[in-house]
Amino acid sequence: MERKHFIKSLLVGSLSVPALLTACGKEADTLTPASDSAGSDSCSVVPSETEGPFPTKVPASYVRRDIRDGKAGYLLTATLTITNSNAGCAGLAGALVDIWHCDAEGNYSEYGGTGMQSTNYTGVHFLRGRQTTDANGQVVFTSIFPGWYNGRATHIHVHIYKADGTSLKVTQIAFPEGTGSAVAAVNGYAKGLNGYTSNAQDNVFSDGVALELATVTGSTTAGFVLAINLAVPA
Template identity: 75%
Template sequence: MERKHFLKSLLVGAFSTPALLSACSKTDEVAPTTTGSTTGTTGTGSSTCAVAPTETEGPFPTKVPASYVRSDITDGKAGYKMTVKITITDSNNNCAALAGALVDIWHCDAEGNYSEYGGTGMQSTNYQAVHFLRGRQTTDSNGLVTFTSIFPGWYSGRATHIHVHVYNTNGTSLKVTQIAFPEGTGTAVAAVNGYNKGLSGYTSNSKDNVFSDGVTQELATVTGSTSAGFDLSITLAVPA
């Protein structure tokens, strides 16, 4: 993944409700959607236990993941509140829940910038000294980790996405992948509307250089609204 352009616009405004860290209206509500990756949740065989695709970490991976063991990764960043629930299953064990796995996530802020990087042509804003929107959690007995974050923004050349790196309990890498978001009328992507940027120039999943080959195993279920906040859930099968 490479950026073709860096972002110039900055998110501004005051935020007045716990769920809404940016301006909102009732017209932005999103009906719950059933679109998403549910493959591997039942563990009933190969047809429902497909391994999550391996994807690039991109140019902005977390530098020292073990330093950011936390469930709330917002670090004060502005944006619409989003709860992220990721269930990890073992594709080598009929997609049974994988307990004790380490799960790292990271994504850009509402403006499309990443922490720990910047001051270069790929990202002009310098965020090298901060670590927002990055965190690590350990899966429980149900294979679940939960993070509190904000709805990601977007930047040139990429669709809305979240990076995920899964390790076993000993720290051995099991899978690097990415989470895609449903798009189109009635979706959270449409409701958020790119925050202050809008969606002019937005790269859809079908044209994204990571997701253009399909998002069947990477597409999350996203429900909620800009006023109440969003809930993202996905199940990812990895070979443990």
Template identity: 60%
Template structure:
């Protein structure tokens, strides 16, 4: 069943979350203000703050309990390494050490842990916590996660959710990471005939590309677009830099 719209202010009301498509739930928020009072579209110094996005309908419920670098859990798929660097716009975009970075993404079938058994997601994964984790940035502003290549679901391009906090736990930015596309891209390869060996069976029919995705379609500067290298046999590595105001 197609996922339905998540109403952030109405989650406690339960049944209301199933009214509109999931794609609308992940709609872009363009009016968010950063902690220093500037908007996410503005820039200072040598870099621009990364775009702010909604957490979406499936944010991690207790991220502080999921401090781990290997977030695979019991999920199977193409091996995937995620390397995210956090920089501080307020310090000439130098590396931000000691920042808390939470990530989460769907499995190869498009399902999220910690949710399910509803019209938003029919498969019930409410009691498990796969493909979610928290790490603290090192002196280079880097966190590294071991995972599996994300699948996709109706209305959204392949993506990863990220929430960045300072060392004291104050939220700095919620954003999302998009993936390169094209006939030779990892997205096309994993979802092609070769990916079926690893359990990716959806193909690309009905896939929503970045240009039509209502979170990424206005990312004309490519600030949310990652770099993905590797192969099916050897696994893929994603690298991406996120700029915050700390």
């Protein structure tokens, strides 16, 4: 069951966006790993989170490693390790893993032209993909560092299925924040971080991100590397 209800009416004055979500800087030097990302190594089952409001409409159509589709942004290589909490947290081979996230401006593909997202991206499918876990339970995606939009911290959506398509978990990945973090280095791209919602204030992550917080290292010049372990009951 979802811990938090994400959709909530927000008034965004400075960006002139009329409803709850708006679209998602400077360079920085190499980062050091954040000390609060130890939860990614836990065998505890990752919490369930909301899938919406912009889930992939036909995820089976986007089986691919590189999900950029020409979208500009700092390179992000994301390694997700899916483990089975019912088998001593051994790597879960053959699972389907879908991810999706917003672009540098905070917009999602497959949606738009509404109060929730004014920019119309209904005809494109960037920053969405599906892969099958290997023998170690891993998938690797090539993407860009996500931007942000009002009311939400930087995040990536994840939906994990059994090989037969049975849903195992819908969750989200959180990013370390603060001095020395990738979020600080990216600085919201051209948008900056003025008005950014932190993990502690985010209505999905505010009850804790210990099991959803990735380790993120790298730089704006070399690209960023994200790693996280997600335990699911399979």
